Amino acid sequence: MRARIYKSDKRFFECKVDETGDIVKAMARGNLLKKGETLVVGDYVFLEEIPETKEIMITSLEKRSSEIFRIIVRESRKKVTASNCDLLIILTSVSRPQFKRGLVDRFLVRACQWGIRPIVVFNKMDEFDESFDISFEEKRLNRLGAKCFEISAINSDYSARYLENGVNELRNEIQDRTSIFLGQSGVGKSKTINMLSDGKFELRTNTIAKVGKGSHTTTWSEIVELDGFCTIDSPGIRSFSLDDIDPDDLLSYFPDLEEVASDCKFSNCDHTEGTKGCAFWSEYSPDTTEGEFLHSRLDSFHRIYDEISQLPFWQKKF
Ligand SMILES: Nc1nc2c(ncn2[C@@H]2O[C@H](COP(=O)(O)OP(=O)(O)OP(=O)(O)O)[C@@H](O)[C@H]2O)c(=O)[nH]1
Ligand SMILES: [Mg+2]
Ligand SMILES: [Zn+2]
Incomplete structure (x- = not known):
């Protein structure tokens, strides 16, 4: 039967069964996940009851539509919560x-x-x-x-x-x-x-x-x-820190800016104000609403970029 994990304990997962709405406690089958992976709250899973013991086991995991995670920088892996x-x-x-x-x-x-x-x-x-x-x-x-x-x-x-x-x-x-x-x-x-x-x-x-x-x-x-x-x-x-994000990846999380950046003549441009020929400043005047929107986004980008570039990656908490 299909169910969704509502809460996880060290060993047990509280799952809500789709069909009945019941909350049941289940354990994960040993070889369900690859090393380092975990089942998390929100996961859709399939449950089976072991006839002899009446224990309920999680036997498979459905593909996730989204994941909330952080990067553990030292180990270059995702920690999904x-x-x-x-x-x-x-x-x-x-x-x-x-x-x-x-x-x-x-x-x-x-x-x-x-x-x-x-x-x-x-x-x-x-x-x-x-x-x-x-x-x-x-x-x-x-x-x-x-x-x-x-x-x-x-x-x-x-x-x-x-x-x-x-x-x-x-x-x-x-x-x-x-x-x-x-x-x-x-x-x-x-x-x-x-x-x-x-x-x-x-x-x-x-x-x-x-x-x-x-x-x-x-x-x-x-x-x-x-x-x-x-x-x-x-x-x-809850943590607002973006410390775990690689500064080189940051632009890809600002799709609106990434699009303009692809028009920038310079391959190594940091798009700072006043850079002659930079797409952000030559094509979008700060006097237009369009330009104002874009430059406000660029400002946010630069602030975050500066912040997450400060720590060398081996010193990062995550
Ligand atoms: N005037 C007014 N006060 C509000 C409104 N919404 C929340 N408050 C007050 O703002 C204060 C904080 O509200 P919470 O709901 O506790 O805020 P929170 O975001 O859950 O805060 P944390 O749990 O600390 O993260 C409380 O004193 C609320 O009564 C609102 O729409 N108008
Ligand atoms: Mg609160
Ligand atoms: Zn530029």
């Missing part, structure tokens, strides 16, 4: 903590690397005081293929101000899908998940309003099934 995630929900706050475009671009790198479709949710719209140009950000993100939503997690009746997409549209988007919520501490991830699940699952929220002092409560990976949708909660997902 979860799989088959449909949607990466980048949650931002429009009041406190401040909206940070650079952080959104960081999460977009992961979405691209992991092969998961990103959407961006602007939360705390009830407190928005036009402190930044939200329409610009939304257009910029739409161009990158990320749908945007405006919500207030403390008011489920709040209707979007600058967009068509509010809470109801977000509900439709996540329906029957598996999502992960990413965003810095205090943006309202727990509050939003509580609202979207109509209180069916009361996740612990950070009651201390002090931003940056969030309490990260989950220490293991699991799928949490809520009101018609699932989320994956995993400590491994």
